[in-house]
Amino acid sequence: xxxxxxxxxxxxxxxxxxxxxxxxxxxxxxxxxxxxxxxxxxxxxxxxxxxxxxxxxxxxxxxxxxxxxxxxxxxxxxxxxxxxxxxxxxxxxxxxxxxxxxxxxxxxxxxxxxxxxxxxxxxxxxxxxxxxxxxxxxxxxxxxxxxxxxxxxxxxxxxxxxxxxxxxxxxxxxxxxxxxxxxxxxxxxxxxxxxxxxxxxxxxxxxxxxxxxxxxxxxxxxxxxxxxxxxxxxxxxxxxxxxxxxxxxxxxxxxxxxxxxxxxxxxxxxxxxxxxxxxxxxxxxxxxxxxxxxxxxxxxxxxxxxxxxxxxxxxxxxxxxxxxxxxxxxxxxxxxxxxxxxxxxxxxxxxxxxxxxxxxxxxxxxxxxxxxxxxxxxxxxxxxxxxxxxxxxxxxxxxxxxxxx
Amino acid sequence: xxxxxxxxxxxxxxxxxxxxxxxxxxxxxxxxxxxxxxxxxxxxxxxxxxxxxxxxxxxxxxxxxxxxxxxxxxxxxxxxxxxxxxxxxxxxxxxxxxxxxxxxxxxxxxxxxxxxxxxxxxxxxxxxxxxxxxxxxxxxxxxxxxxxxxxxxxxxxxxxxxxxxxxxxxxxxxxxxxxxxxxxxxxxxxxxxxxxxxxxxxxxxxxxxxxxxxxxxxxxxxxxxxxxxxxxxxxxxxxxxxxxxxxxxxxxx
Numbered sequence: 001x002x003x004x005x006x007x008x009x010x011x012x013x014x015x016x017x018x019x020x021x022x023x024x025x026x027x028x029x030x031x032x033x034x035x036x037x038x039x040x041x042x043x044x045x046x047x048x049x050x051x052x053x054x055x056x057x058x059x060x061x062x063x064x065x066x067x068x069x070x071x072x073x074x075x076x077x078x079x080x081x082x083x084x085x086x087x088x089x090x091x092x093x094x095x096x097x098x099x100x101x102x103x104x105x106x107x108x109x110x111x112x113x114x115x116x117x118x119x120x121x122x123x124x125x126x127x128x129x130x131x132x133x134x135x136x137x138x139x140x141x142x143x144x145x146x147x148x149x150x151x152x153x154x155x156x157x158x159x160x161x162x163x164x165x166x167x168x169x170x171x172x173x174x175x176x177x178x179x180x181x182x183x184x185x186x187x188x189x190x191x192x193x194x195x196x197x198x199x200x201x202x203x204x205x206x207x208x209x210x211x212x213x214x215x216x217x218x219x220x221x222x223x224x225x226x227x228x229x230x231x232x233x234x235x236x237x238x239x240x241x242x243x244x245x246x247x248x249x250x251x252x253x254x255x256x257x258x259x260x261x262x263x264x265x266x267x268x269x270x271x272x273x274x275x276x277x278x279x280x281x282x283x284x285x286x287x288x289x290x291x292x293x294x295x296x297x298x299x300x301x302x303x304x305x306x307x308x309x310x311x312x313x314x315x316x317x318x319x320x321x322x323x324x325x326x327x328x329x330x331x332x333x334x335x336x337x338x339x340x341x342x343x344x345x346x347x348x349x350x351x352x353x354x355x356x357x358x359x360x361x362x363x364x365x366x367x368x369x370x371x372x373x374x375x376x377x378x379x380x381x382x383x384x385x386x387x388x389x390x391x392x393x394x395x396x397x398x399x400x401x402x403x404x405x
Numbered sequence: 406x407x408x409x410x411x412x413x414x415x416x417x418x419x420x421x422x423x424x425x426x427x428x429x430x431x432x433x434x435x436x437x438x439x440x441x442x443x444x445x446x447x448x449x450x451x452x453x454x455x456x457x458x459x460x461x462x463x464x465x466x467x468x469x470x471x472x473x474x475x476x477x478x479x480x481x482x483x484x485x486x487x488x489x490x491x492x493x494x495x496x497x498x499x500x501x502x503x504x505x506x507x508x509x510x511x512x513x514x515x516x517x518x519x520x521x522x523x524x525x526x527x528x529x530x531x532x533x534x535x536x537x538x539x540x541x542x543x544x545x546x547x548x549x550x551x552x553x554x555x556x557x558x559x560x561x562x563x564x565x566x567x568x569x570x571x572x573x574x575x576x577x578x579x580x581x582x583x584x585x586x587x588x589x590x591x592x593x594x595x596x597x598x599x600x601x602x603x604x605x606x607x608x609x610x611x612x613x614x615x616x617x618x619x620x621x622x623x624x625x626x627x628x629x630x631x632x633x634x635x636x637x638x639x640x641x642x643x644x645x646x647x648x649x650x651x652x653x654x655x656x657x658x
Contacts, residue, residue: 008556013477237527237528238528243530319576356521357529358517361531361572361580364472364581367468368468368470369468370641371642372584372586375569375589
């Protein structure tokens with residue numbers, strides 16, 4: 001029997017179920033907004049922190065196991081217990097097909113999943129090596145296409161496989177990574193391309209069925225390979241210095257990414273460098289030749305203690321400084337880029353033998369000149385009386401004029 | 406020779422036309438007419454000069470040897486500079502008088518020699534930079550263009566100059582023992598020169614410059630310039646003064 005009251009009651013029950021379902025769905029898709037505030041990003045020990053963007057990653061950041069520390073803000077805590085917070089990197093990570101168990105993944109997880117907290121989720125640690133791990137050993141996933149070229153630096157260590165395809169090796173001139181096994185696979189460049197590569201980090205509130213309820217993205221860039229080294233490194237004679245000249249890399253792509261040059265000396269600058277090198281030298285005798293360096297070798301990226309000078313990107317000459325006269329030095333030059341990567345050195349190194357020279361001022365003093373000693377120096381033997389007389393007269397004239405007016 | 410005569414004649418004709426044109430001046434119902442070498446424009450109170458000239462400091466004159474020549478050679482070095490004058494007084498039928506403050510910069514560089522063998526040159530750069538600064542009284546006799554239609558302004562300057570100088574070896578400040586290779590020298594400064602009034606070449610532009618920018622006159626000039634920056638004959642200061650020529654552009658405003 002048709003009963004209007006029952007129909008209304010049934011309609012109300014259905015509507016309640018539909019409504020409550022609709023509300024839950026709304027919560028998972030629109031009610032929580034995620035943001036990464038500007039103050040919510042820090043780096044543990046970024047190379048050249050404060051001098052480069054916080055979003056930049058270079059080879060040293062990777063090798064030194066630097067990491068990001070993120071804080072993510074949530075606009076609401078409603079229904080937060082239904083979600084997990086996951087952090088992934090790659091392309092279109094908010095799609096379930098981009099993540100395992102899909103067979104065509106384009107993303108990799110870069111931080112441990114956790115339960116979100118309102119209003120902020122703090123201390124989300126994203127290690128650089130983990131961040132870069134997904135693209136190492138394969139094509140650049142985030143770029144959406146292969147960046148071209150196989151890893152010219154070898155790929156012999158770590159068992160990774162370069163699948164760049166389609167490109168060619170740059171002939172071993174790329175300075176990244178090196179063929180040595182001391183560079184972890186995560187930190188190796190996957191192509192000979194020297195330009196910076198983008199990478200997107202996805203912070204996502206994920207449902208139990210792995211669908212994404214809300215997400216926010218944070219973009220970083222990485223560059224792991226500095227340009228090829230310069231060529232034709234030459235040295236000259238100077239006192240406690242070695243004037244160095246070189247030819248810039250001729251590859252146009254490399255030239256575009258050069259930001260400067262770094263000079264290296266073996267032995268390291270200073271007397272301690274000479275002592276550490278163990279070479280036998282006489283400060284009064286010019287050495288006949290340079291020894292064979294075990295530091296400035298092919299594809300080497302020497303330790304910072306061997307740094308002995310820098311030059312700007314347009315320079316083709318600079319002075320290696322801090323040298324000891326009459327000590328034979330092996331000197332070489334590497335390029336640096338805007339991410340402060342330092343490339344491998346030019347080989348073979350040049351040989352410099354600094355020795356005492358006589359500059360203009362020494363020659364002037366040797367000829368009996370007594371000038372010098374600073375801008376403000378006054379000698380007791382000069383005749384400042386005339387100067388003070390002129391100044392005094394000028395002052396008198398000024399005072400007299402003022403009094404007259 | 407014939408060409409030289411022709412050029413000279415044309416030059417003289419041009420000169421005489423400029424000079425004679427001065428006589429055809431007057432005022433009618435439309436205002437002033439006829440070319441004028443100088444004009445009654447905006448008020449004039451100062452001058453600025455952009456200067457360029459040779460500069461070979463007399464360093465070697467105060468020492469026993471020739472360290473400057475030995476290090477930098479005898480090639481002519483050049484100086485750039487600026488000068489600003491305040492034309493404080495106008496002396497009737499003569500010109501302007503006032504103080505002028507000038508600044509210049511020059512640098513000589515060469516290669517140091519090996520101490521063990523002074524005949525052999527190293528690869529280390531050694532240099533001497535000089536920054537002369539002077540305060541002079543400037544007399545500009547602009548009576549010639551103002552009253553005789555001759556676009557030449559002779560001038561004289563007299564005052565005191567000083568110069569900061571610094572020497573460097575390999576890009577670093579030079580030292581001889583523990584004496585730092587920087588210093589300050591001072592002494593008298595003087596100059597004699599002449600300016601050619603450019604207004605006569607394009608009177609309309611000159612007039613426009615005065616109306617729109619307040620530039621009364623513009624000149625090219627040449628001057629003989631001397632400075633004795635040796636602390637009045639003392640060898641305790643490096644003599645970085647020079648007797649030299651300077652050319653440049655000047656404007657009065």
